[in-house]
Amino acid sequence: MAGRIPDSVIEEIRQRTDIVEVISRFIHVEKRGKNYLALCPFHQEKTPSFNINPERQMFHCFGCGVGGNVFKFLMMVEGLSFPESVRSLGTKLGIEVPEEISPKERVKQGKKDRAFKIYGLARDFYHFLLTKEIGIGAIRYLESRNLTDKTRETFELGFAPLGWDSLTGFLTAKGISGEELTKLGLVQKKESGGYYDRFRNRIMFPIWDNQGRVVGFGGRTMGEDNPKYLNSPEGEYFNKGQLLYGLHIARKGIREQGYAVLMEGYMDVVSTYQHGVTNAVASLGTAFTRDQGKILMMYTHDVVIAYDADTAGIKAATRAADILQELGCQVRIATIVGAKDPDEYIQSHGLEGWQSIIDHAMPLVQYKLLQAAQKHGLQNAGAKQRILREVLPNLASVASAIELEETVKQAATVLQVNWETVLEEIKKYKRNSRKKSQIEDNFAKESHNISSARYFAPVRPKDARSNAEAGVLRFALENKEYLERILQELGNDFFQNNVYQRIFDVHLGNKEQNSARLLDELDESSQRIVSSLLVQEIPGENMDQILSDFINTIKRTREKAKLDDLLMQLAAAEKSGDTERVIELSRKINLTMKSEGPERGVAT
Numbered sequence: 001m002a003g004r005i006p007d008s009v010i011e012e013i014r015q016r017t018d019i020v021e022v023i024s025r026f027i028h029v030e031k032r033g034k035n036y037l038a039l040c041p042f043h044q045e046k047t048p049s050f051n052i053n054p055e056r057q058m059f060h061c062f063g064c065g066v067g068g069n070v071f072k073f074l075m076m077v078e079g080l081s082f083p084e085s086v087r088s089l090g091t092k093l094g095i096e097v098p099e100e101i102s103p104k105e106r107v108k109q110g111k112k113d114r115a116f117k118i119y120g121l122a123r124d125f126y127h128f129l130l131t132k133e134i135g136i137g138a139i140r141y142l143e144s145r146n147l148t149d150k151t152r153e154t155f156e157l158g159f160a161p162l163g164w165d166s167l168t169g170f171l172t173a174k175g176i177s178g179e180e181l182t183k184l185g186l187v188q189k190k191e192s193g194g195y196y197d198r199f200r201n202r203i204m205f206p207i208w209d210n211q212g213r214v215v216g217f218g219g220r221t222m223g224e225d226n227p228k229y230l231n232s233p234e235g236e237y238f239n240k241g242q243l244l245y246g247l248h249i250a251r252k253g254i255r256e257q258g259y260a261v262l263m264e265g266y267m268d269v270v271s272t273y274q275h276g277v278t279n280a281v282a283s284l285g286t287a288f289t290r291d292q293g294k295i296l297m298m299y300t301h302d303v304v305i306a307y308d309a310d311t312a313g314i315k316a317a318t319r320a321a322d323i324l325q326e327l328g329c330q331v332r333i334a335t336i337v338g339a340k341d342p343d344e345y346i347q348s349h350g351l352e353g354w355q356s357i358i359d360h361a362m363p364l365v366q367y368k369l370l371q372a373a374q375k376h377g378l379q380n381a382g383a384k385q386r387i388l389r390e391v392l393p394n395l396a397s398v399a400s401a402i403e404l405e406e407t408v409k410q411a412a413t414v415l416q417v418n419w420e421t422v423l424e425e426i427k428k429y430k431r432n433s434r435k436k437s438q439i440e441d442n443f444a445k446e447s448h449n450i451s452s453a454r455y456f457a458p459v460r461p462k463d464a465r466s467n468a469e470a471g472v473l474r475f476a477l478e479n480k481e482y483l484e485r486i487l488q489e490l491g492n493d494f495f496q497n498n499v500y501q502r503i504f505d506v507h508l509g510n511k512e513q514n515s516a517r518l519l520d521e522l523d524e525s526s527q528r529i530v531s532s533l534l535v536q537e538i539p540g541e542n543m544d545q546i547l548s549d550f551i552n553t554i555k556r557t558r559e560k561a562k563l564d565d566l567l568m569q570l571a572a573a574e575k576s577g578d579t580e581r582v583i584e585l586s587r588k589i590n591l592t593m594k595s596e597g598p599e600r601g602v603a604t
Contacts, residue, residue, distance in 0.1 A: 005086055009097055010071075011517060013090050019057045019070040022089070025251065026077050026298050028258060035535065041077060041298040042066050045328065053535040058519070060531035067531025069519045077298055078210055082520070088211075115184060115237055118176060119206075119214040122186055125170050126158025126204040126217075135159040138203055141222045145267070146347060151274040154249070155266075158204035160219055164196045185216060185232040199230065205245075205266040207231075207238070207284070210295065212248035216240075218266055218284070229265070231284065241289040244296060245269055245282035251299060253278030259302035261334075261358070262288070262320065263342055264313065268306075271343040276351040280306075280342075288320035293327045304361045306334040308341045318371070321364045325397050332361035365394045365407045369414045384415045388422070392429045395422070465496060468553035473500050474533045475547050476507060477518070482547060483507075489551050494558065499526060563589065 020036055023029060029038040029052060040050040040061040049063035060067030066076065074085035083097075090097040129135045130152070138159035142152060160167065168187050172178060178195035181187040187195040202219030209215045216232030232238045246269045254260045261280040263269055269282045283292055296303060303324055307313040321331045334357050339345035346354045362370070372387040391411065398404040408426070412419040472490070475482040492508060495501035506521050519527050538546065566589045573581040 005083055005097055009090070009095065010086055010520065013086060013093060013095055013097075014057065014070065014517065016093050016095075017057075017070050017089050018054070019059065019073070020052055020054050022070050023052055023059065023073055024255065026255075028255060028300070034537065039301050040064060040066075051535040056534045058531045058534050060528070060535040062532070065528050065532070067528045067535070069531075072519065072527065112237075116213045116215075118171065118181070118184055118186070119216070119237075121171060121174070122167060122217070123156055123158065123204075123206045123214050125167060126160055126206075127156055128158075129161060129166075130157060130159040134161055138222065141203065145271070145343075146274075147270065148274060151270060154273070155246070155270050156206050156214075157270075158206070160197065160199035160202045160204050162201040164200065167197045167199070168195050183235065185235050185238060198232075201225075202230065205270075207240075207243060207245060208248050209237075209243065210247060215243070218245075220267070229285075240284040241287070242291045242295070243284060244292055245284055246273070247281050247295070247299075249273070250279050250281050253280075254299045258300065259304060260296055260300050262296070262303055262305045262307075264307050264316070265341070265343075268342040272346050272354065275346045275354065277346070277354060283320065288316070288323060290323055290327065293320075293323050293329070296324075297327060297329060301328060302330045304332045304334055304358055306336065306342050306357070306361075309336040310340065313341075314371070318368065321367075322394070325364055325394060331364045333364060333367045334358060334361040335367075363407070363410075365391055365398070366410050366414075368394060369411055373414055378416060384417065387415060388425055392425065395426050396429050464553050465557040468550040468557075469495055469497050469500050470533065471538075471546070471550040472554065473504060474536075474538060475543075475550070476504060477530065477534060478538070485547070486551070490554060494554060499529060502526065503530060 020029065023036075023038070027038050027041050027050075029036040030048075031037075034053070034055065036052040036054065037048045038050045038052070039045055039048050040063055042061065043064040045063050050059065050061045052059045058067065058069055059073055068076075070089065071082060071085045074080055074088060075082060078085075078088075080088065087097045130138055142157065147157075168178065168181065171181055171186070172195075178187060178189070182189055182195065186198060188198050189195055199217060199219040202221055205218040205220065206214045207216045207218055216235075216238035218232075219230045221228055221230075231240060234240070245266055250260065250269075257279045259279065261272075261277065263272070263280055263282045264285065265282055269280045272280050281296070305317045305321055305324075307317040307320070317333050321333055324331045336342065336345050336357060339348060342354070345357065349356075368391045369387065372390045376383040376386045378384060378387075388411070395404075395407060395411065398407055408419050408422045411422045415422070472486055473495075476486050492504070493501065495504060503518075503522065503526050506526075507518055510518055510521070519530060522530065566585055570582060570585040570589065573585055
């Protein structure tokens with residue numbers, strides 16, 4: 001990235017950014033000693049292994065191996081490029097970041113920026129019309145739904161008029177072609193030629209990506225027209241299976257409250273937000289996806305599902321809960337009584353009533369047990385077996401021993417059997433399923449190129465030399481004084497581990513020896529090694545002695561390797577009858593062994 005954005009700008013942004021503050025925008029972190037600890041947002045886990053070192057301004061997960069600096073975190077969590085992550089942080093700090101990118105990247109970035117600008121123009125157009133006489137009918141409809149001006153502004157609601165070419169005319173007058181608007185899902189092409197608006201006579205809900213950029217729209221009819229909701233078509237920037245409505249607004253509330261509420265529709269999120277529910281997002285319909293689950297898990301591992309109260313909503317809530325539990329979430333399902341959806345319920349019962357719904361939300365297994373019991377009854381062993389069969393996959397997915405014990409007892413109580421019976425059925429199910437447990441989930445491996453076959457020597461070195469090399473590299477990155485001592489005693493080319501040597505070489509070429517800046521110049525695997533080393537404290541109190549021990553280990557193993565090589569050469573010389581070579585090698589062996597310490601030599 002050097003040369004694209006000036007190093008001085010990158011360094012200023014890095015120094016003025018607090019990695020703990022940035023990461024805590026996305027996940028809940030807790031202070032543990034000098035570091036901060038969290039559940040990793042990049043793989044499934046129940047026990048926190050995601051470490052943040054504020055002194056080093058680095059993070060590292062000892063569960064899946066990902067690590068890096070604040071730029072790397074933003075790249076991973078928001079899907080940004082390095083320049084985009086730098087610009088994102090620079091914008092928040094008020095630092096201007098020059099756009100020095102290659103011609104190819106400039107074209108690609110220009111296309112993306114133009115798309116977002118066009119979506120923004122469409123949003124502004126719809127929102128403007130809502131405030132004018134043409135939008136009076138839409139305003140009356142929104143008022144009938146008790147939505148205030150402030151709420152309409154927060155969610156940037158708008159109105160698409162009845163005409164066929166209102167938006168088309170507005171945008172084409174700005175030099176945007178109908179073909180481009182079609183690709184963005186804003187207009188449709190006529191068979192006879194020309195273009196017409198996709199959305200007409202609808203309340204318009206902008207749909208944003210994780211960064212709050214408009215990437216599409218949902219239009220709601222104000223009457224009985226079908227479909228009731230019309231979304232933008234799937235395209236390059238709009239994929240509803242990878243978006244959660246209102247997430248950029250709810251992120252703060254999710255962090256503060258520690259959990260998210262998952263709803264079905266836009267109106268549920270908008271209406272409940274107006275009443276004080278600040279941690280709700282919508283799945284843009286009932287077909288919740290794994291991708292949406294993974295996005296939600298970047299912010300919390302505790303989710304309450306509050307879908308519509310009809311049969312379709314109940315089934316959809318169960319499917320979404322299964323996906324979230326499989327991904328590693330703690331899932332509860334809220335039961336809405338006396339209303340068809342969260343919007344209608346909170347209109348009648350207010351925030352206090354809503355909170356009661358959340359407080360009484362059932363854990364997934366308990367919810368499914370009661371649903372299955374209502375369906376099958378408990379009249380005989382066959383019915384009980386059918387009930388248990390429906391919840392066994394969920395029971396088998398419970399990772400916490402404490403949670404499993406509680407869940408097994410709940411199941412036994414509902415089924416009116418001994419808890420040992422339920423536990424035995426779970427064990428049998430696991431045996432029959434033949435599912436191999438993995439340390440990392442596929443999401444972490446696929447998204448971040450984590451190899452299940454190899455981890456890095458800093459975590460579990462295999463021998464004394466590997467351990468010493470990891471330790472010396474750790475000290476070299478610690479400060480300049482240690483680095484100078486290492487260079488004086490070992491030189492600059494002594495690592496057997498080629499990756500360590502490459503990291504060491506890059507660090508030597510870094511004038512400031514800044515470890516956080518070093519990461520920007522390393523490849524993915526090297527970044528993980530450095531982050532895994534630096535987020536850990538060096539164990540022990542006498543740092544000088546620890547470094548000496550590491551250096552001496554390398555020296556001894558280096559001399560031993562040299563001696564072994566000389567002995568092999570000596571054996572070859574003796575076999576070939578090369579007397580002169582034997583004498584020369586014997587002298588070198590004697591000198592080497594004396595330098596090692598043994599009072600023995602080779603006869604000449």
